[in-house]
Amino acid sequence: MKIVVPVKRVLDYNVKPRVKADGTGVDLANVKMSMNPFDEIAVEEAIRLKEKGAASEIVVVSVGPQKAQETLRTALAMGADRAILVQTDDVVEPLAVAKLLKAIVEAETPGLVLLGKQAIDDDSNQTGQxxxxxxxxxxxxxxxxxxxDGDFVNVTREVDGGLETVRLALPAIVTTDLRLNEPRYASLPNIMKAKSKKLETKSPADYGVDITPRLTVLKVTEPAQxxxxxxxxxxxxxxxxxxxxxxxx
Amino acid sequence: MSILVWAEHDNAALKDATLGAVTAAGKLGEVHLLVAGSGVDGVAAQAAQVAGVAKVLVADDAAYGAALPENLAPLIVGLMSSYDAFLTPATTTGKNIAPRVAALLDVAQISDILSVEGPKTFTRPIYAGNAIATVESSDAKLVITARGTAFAKAEATGGSAAVEAVATTGDAGLSSFVGAELAKSERPELTSAKVIVSGGRALKDAETFAATILPLADKLGAAVGASRAAVDAGYVPNDYQVGQTGKIVAPEVYVAVGISGAIQHLAGMKDSKTIIAINKDEDAPIFQVADFGLVADLFSAVPELTGKL
Structure with a gap:
């Protein structure tokens, strides 16, 4: 079984976001960027499934700027096998990301797609669903x-009242919460090895997907302090x- | 504008989260409530009483009993031909269903709205609430989740909506519900409690957490919460977590005990009316948002406080 893991490059978890003075967004110039923490958990889970023999190949995918290559290399260093970057400098909303991923899923036919439940920048919590x-x-x-479990996957979910378990027919989509696992650090030899793993670059047009945003951000402000x-x-x-x-x- | 609101319930009773969603939807236009579940006559009767609801649609089928999105989405998408917007509370179940519906309608969902600024304009938190974005949709229909703490609850009684059964869509055959381990507690629910006592990593272990926090919560009639650190350390189950990725709460009084105040925790509770912090580190960030702070060793201060209340 192949597993596809989409990952997003976001403002590092430990950096306090600063709203730009002109109210157009959050300042991302010269700040540390990292892999979205929930996506790291998804990569880790895919690697553990491969180590247990439940998966044969892990393909990581990112939609974003050229620098998202770094995020993909991190995933490759953790243990993913190859990477696809759908390169664009435009804003890509969750619906458009889902459409691009659909095209990739149709081409790659994975048994499982593992995603983070939300990205810690826009906090949308939509792409997997x-x-x-x-x-x-x-x-x-x-x-x-x-x-x-054979042709199924049992998923225990963190819900408002506690935990619930659902049984899904494969192929399926799973999004990760915080307590699924603790992601590993990539070792230096694995970081070196990751440099020679295959990283393919595509564009949204290659998949015939229109990524024009549907939402206009009118302004971004500081919350009441x-x-x-x-x-x-x-x-x-x-x-x-x-x-x-x-x-x- | 007509809005279809998905009603959250446990097949026996309507959940409070539905009432905030009704208020949010009421700012856009006429509100119809969808009660989809298994054996939900009682829930439908309750839904018809909610003030501000014009109509209740009932879809009663075993396939809807566990609110599986694979089964609910086709039902909702079918109904949406008669509505301009679909809205759910931003609960774990609402967040599970709404994007599935949005994608099938080819609509960009607007998650976790805090306010309605216009027919297609909303505010929503980004970066764990460290910034607030005002966004306008260009889609023909809207799909929205609304944050419960941002909207007053609609009155649970006083309404008299018509109840109408709708055709069901059955089981999609993709998923099944296996079981749940839901916390059973005599205490108020975190997201609707007037008072919350939360504990952090400083509580040492599960026994100390229980022995320190629970008596104080009992005295205050409070719900019990925790920081992510306390949950990760296994002091309490995951559904206690308050924060960016846990529950968002806004009680009248929030008492933070041994919680340093990481931004991810503050994101979940900074809209509380009054914040009280007890921490031995006087430089802890929690004191920057607390209305009243007590710099003290919690292991002596909390039992003393509990004793004096």
């Missing part, structure tokens, strides 16, 4: 456990405040 819809495949979103309040002297002062707030009285 949309890809499942467009390909007519079942979806297991927000996975904390993935078990391939909270200001620091007062420090209380002791527990008695806190008891007083809670009573003023009408709780615990």
């Amino acid at each position: 949309m890809l499942a819809a467009l390909t007519g495949r079942p979806q297991g979103t927000f996975a904390s456990k993935v078990e391939v 909270r200001s620091a309040g007062v420090k209380l002297a002791d527990v008695d002062a806190l008891v007083g405040k809670l009573k003023e707030l009408g709780v615990g009285a």
Whole structure:
């Protein structure tokens, strides 16, 4: 079984986003960019399935600028086998990404597509579900456990009330939540080896997909800021405040 | 404009999240509620009572019992020929269903809206709430998820909507529900609680977390939450997590105990009305957003506080 893992290059998890003064977006100039953390978990899960013998080949895909090659090389260094970059400098919304991935899925015919549940830049949480819809495949979103069982995959999902398990007919689409695994670091020899792995570059036009955005961002602003309040002297002062707030009285 | 709102329920009762979604949809036009489930006459009757709902559509079929998106999406897409917008609460189930519907309608979904600025214009958080984007859709139809804490709950009673059964679409044969491990608790639900007590990594282990946080929560009639660090360390189950990738909460009072205040945690609770922080590190970032801070060792301060309430 082949596994396709889409990955996105985003502002690094540890960098605090700064809204640009002109209100057009978040400043991405000269800041550290990394693989979306949920996508890293998806790459790791694919590698573990391959190590267990449940997968034969892992193809990582990214849609984005030329620099997304670095993100793909990271995935190759972790253990993916080859990479496809659909190169564009334009804004690509989740629906358009899903359409591009659909074309890749049709060409590659993977048994499983593993994606991060959301990217930490636009926080849309859409691409996996949309890809499942467009390909007519079942979806297991927000996975904390993935078990391939013959022609099926059992996915335990993190839901508001706890956990739930669904059984999906393969081929299927799975999106990862935080607790599915802890991604490995790429070793230096593997980073060197990744440089010779195949990385193919395509364009959205190669797949005949129109990526024109449907949403216009009118402005991007800072959220309302909270200001620091007062420090209380002791527990008695806190008891007083809670009573003023009408709780615990 | 007419809006179809997917009602969240457990086949027995309507969930609170539906009420915020009704309010959000009401800002766009006439609201119809879709109750899709298995044996949902009671839920439909409850839905008809919700203030601001003009009509309730009922799709009763075993295939909808577990809210599997593979089965629900064809139903909703069929109904959408009569509607201008589809809206769900931004819960895990809503987020599972809405994009599947959006893609089938060839619509760019607008996730997690905070406000309605115009017929096709909305605000939504990006970068874990560190920025707010105002976006306008150019699609003919809209697909939206609405953040529960951003919209007041519609009144659960006072309405008298007509109830109409709709044709069901059956089982797509792609997926099946195996089971669930849902937390059972006498406490209020995190996303609708008026008071929340949350614990962080400083609580040491599951036993200490329970012994320290639960008595205080009991005294305050509070729901219990946790930081990602506390969940990852196994102190409490995943559904306790408050933050960017966990639950987004906005209670009247949020008490953060031994939580340093990583931006991912703040993203989940900074809209709380009053924030109280107890932490021994006076430089902890949580104090920058707290209305009232107590710099103290939680292992002495929390039992003392619980005793004095």
